[in-house]
Amino acid sequence: MSKEQSHTSAPKGFEDESTEAGQQTLVPGVAPVTLGDRLALLANAPMLPRARQRSADHGLFDENARKQIEMF
Numbered sequence: 001m002s003k004e005q006s007h008t009s010a011p012k013g014f015e016d017e018s019t020e021a022g023q024q025t026l027v028p029g030v031a032p033v034t035l036g037d038r039l040a041l042l043a044n045a046p047m048l049p050r051a052r053q054r055s056a057d058h059g060l061f062d063e064n065a066r067k068q069i070e071m072f
Contacts, residue, residue, distance in 0.1 A: 015026040057064065 014028070017024050017026060
């Protein structure tokens with residue numbers, strides 16, 4: 001850092017603002033994550049089961065039946 005810039009000022013070409021957390025640098029073209037963005041991410045996520053799922057070990061998906069050596 002040069003002597004012209006202090007620790008509380010934003011780099012050249014950037015804006016800054018005071019917040020509860022302290023001095024924040026605002027980067028052009030970058031927007032903060034909003035509550036709507038977070039909710040949209042959760043809404044688009046794949047659904048998860050609420051209860052433990054039983055295994056599909058019958059019929060076409062029975063892997064133990066595939067291990068049979070003899071037919072009869």
